[in-house]
Amino acid sequence: MDKKITYKLTVRLFTEEKCFGPGVAMLLRRVQELHSLRAAAADLSMAYSKAWTILKNAERLMNCKLLISSAGGKHGGGATLTEEAVALLDAYDGFCRELNAFGEEIFEEKFGRFIEKL
C-alpha cells in the first residue's frame, strides 16, 4: 500500500483579469537566476515574445514595473528584477507556502477515508 493521495495548490492573482500565477512566478525566478529574459524564456522552452507579453501584462495589471532591462553589451543586454518584483515573488511564495502548510494540517481530517483506501 505505498500509493498515497496528495494535493497540489495553484494560486492565481487577478485584478480585472488574471495577472499573476505559477507561470509568471517561474519566469521571474529564471530571470533572477539567468539575468536575461531571453535566456529565462529559452530555459522554459517559451517563445521570447510570449515571455515578454506575460510580463508586460502582469506589469500593466498590477501597476508596477517588474523588470529592469539593460540594452546592448557583449551578450545583447540583460534583465534584473525590480525591488517590487522581488517583493511580489516573496509575497506569492510566502502566500503559497502558508496555504500549503495550512492545507497539510487539515488534509488528513478531510480526506482520511480516501487515504485509507489506497
Add this chain to the structure above:
Amino acid sequence: MDKKITYKLTVRLFTEEKCFGPGVAMLLRRVQELHSLRAAAADLSMAYSKAWTILKNAERLMNCKLLISSAGGKHGGGATLTEEAVALLDAYDGFCRELNAFGEEIFEEKFGRFIEKL
C-alpha cells in the same frame, strides 16, 4: 481606485497521477443535479466520452466507485452519485473552503503594498 487584487485557488488531488480537481468536481455536481452523466456532460459542453473517461480515471486512481448507473428506461438510463462520491465532493469542497478562508486572513498581510497601488 475601484480596481482590486484578488486570488483564486485551485486544488488538485494526486495519487500516482492527477485524479481529482475542479473539473471532476463540477461534473459530479452536475450529475447530482441532472441525474445523468450524459446530461451533465452536455451541460458542461463536454463530450460524453470525455466525461466518462474523467470519471473512470478518478474511480481507478482513488480506488472507489463514484457513479451508479441505471441502464434503460424512457430517458435512456440515469446516474446517481455513490455515497463515497458525495463524501469526496464534501471533502473537496470543505478543503477548498477552509483554504480560501485561511487565504482571506493572510492575503492583505502578504500583498498589502500591491493592493494599495491599484
